[in-house]
Amino acid sequence: MRLLAGAALSALLACASPLHAQSVADFYKSHPITMLVGSGAGGGYDVYARTFARFWTSHIPGHPDIIPKNMPAAAGLAAASTLYNSAERDGSVIGAFTNGAAMDPLFGNPGAHYDPLKFAWLGSIGKLENVCATWHTSPVKTIAQARERQVIVAAAGATSNTAIVPNMLNTLIGTKFKVIAGYDPGSGLTLAVESGEAEGICGLSWSTMKASRPRWVNEHLLNVIVQMGLRKLPDLPGVPSALDLVTDPDNRQVMELILIRQEAGRPFAAPPGTPADRVAALRQAFAATLADPAFVADAQKLQLEVDPLTGEAIEKLLAKAYAAPKPIIQRAGALVEPATTNAH
Numbered sequence: 001m002r003l004l005a006g007a008a009l010s011a012l013l014a015c016a017s018p019l020h021a022q023s024v025a026d027f028y029k030s031h032p033i034t035m036l037v038g039s040g041a042g043g044g045y046d047v048y049a050r051t052f053a054r055f056w057t058s059h060i061p062g063h064p065d066i067i068p069k070n071m072p073a074a075a076g077l078a079a080a081s082t083l084y085n086s087a088e089r090d091g092s093v094i095g096a097f098t099n100g101a102a103m104d105p106l107f108g109n110p111g112a113h114y115d116p117l118k119f120a121w122l123g124s125i126g127k128l129e130n131v132c133a134t135w136h137t138s139p140v141k142t143i144a145q146a147r148e149r150q151v152i153v154a155a156a157g158a159t160s161n162t163a164i165v166p167n168m169l170n171t172l173i174g175t176k177f178k179v180i181a182g183y184d185p186g187s188g189l190t191l192a193v194e195s196g197e198a199e200g201i202c203g204l205s206w207s208t209m210k211a212s213r214p215r216w217v218n219e220h221l222l223n224v225i226v227q228m229g230l231r232k233l234p235d236l237p238g239v240p241s242a243l244d245l246v247t248d249p250d251n252r253q254v255m256e257l258i259l260i261r262q263e264a265g266r267p268f269a270a271p272p273g274t275p276a277d278r279v280a281a282l283r284q285a286f287a288a289t290l291a292d293p294a295f296v297a298d299a300q301k302l303q304l305e306v307d308p309l310t311g312e313a314i315e316k317l318l319a320k321a322y323a324a325p326k327p328i329i330q331r332a333g334a335l336v337e338p339a340t341t342n343a344h
Contacts, residue, residue: 036082038080038095040072099264120270129265140225147174226242
């Protein structure tokens with residue numbers, strides 16, 4: 001009798017051990033996923049994240065509901081900080097970050113309270129090639145003209161791309177953008193330009209413009225004067241690349257490091273410590289979604305550009321960036337975190 005009781009107790013303890021833990025499918029059948037979106041509702045990041053989530057759930061074992069929660073504070077860094085410091089680490093909370101989230105700790109952003117090398121990166125939907133554009137009524141229609149006269153551009157937060165990019169160009173290629181920061185990253189930027197309060201926007205991604213402001217593109221309401229990326233966009237063959245305008249080798253290295261922020265342009269991550277089997281399942285589902293014909297068709301309909309990176313590729317990219325020479329990092333950091341910014 002004692003032997004039977006002992007055997008029963010051993011079996012019970014074994015079932016409660018990690019070796020007999022809940023399967024990924026069983027976990028997600030009973031746990032929805034909260035998706036922290038590091039941008040405001042209706043913006044480009046939000047459109048991408050919500051569109052992707054609708055299809056992603058069907059590829060995740062257990063098919064959990066994915067519930068978006070917008071956290072645009074601190075130019076999206078609040079979402080990354082929350083995911084790192086206080087979110088559940090069981091796979092029930094993920095982040096859909098802005099492109100700067102992974103690099104801002106390297107550049108000393110005081111709002112980045114996390115170590116991006118410790119996140120479980122799941123993948124990125126696309127790269128983020130930023131452009132500078134003026135409204136069609138502006139007399140400034142080329143980057144050369146933006147080097148000759150002041151151009152007022154609307155920006156969101158002081159550490160948003162719409163503030164960082166014009167400040168970077170002012171320093172590295174001699175433009176004269178005047179950054180007016182503090183606008184709402186969604187409708188505020190749109191209204192500022194359409195009303196004539198600002199002449200344009202510098203540092204908004206081309207894919208975001210096409211996704212969230214298709215009328216601007218379809219009706220040719222913009223003068224796209226320069227593009228920022230490690231490679232030129234097929235859509236804009238006649239628009240000069242900022243990298244091609246940098247003549248000093250050290251300045252070019254600085255710009256390249258800043259532009260690495262754009263490569264994983266729309267990244268998703270899980271918190272440190274998320275169980276490895278759930279991370280693997282989320283990564284597999286991420287890749288499967290990107291290849292899903294239904295998602296691809298919907299992305300094309302919404303003019304969402306899909307140019308993905310795997311979670312592993314993001315990890316390698318970040319490892320390279322964080323190993324850059326210290327002087328280059330310091331100079332890039334001074335541009336990404338400008339000491340003074342105009343406030344709206």
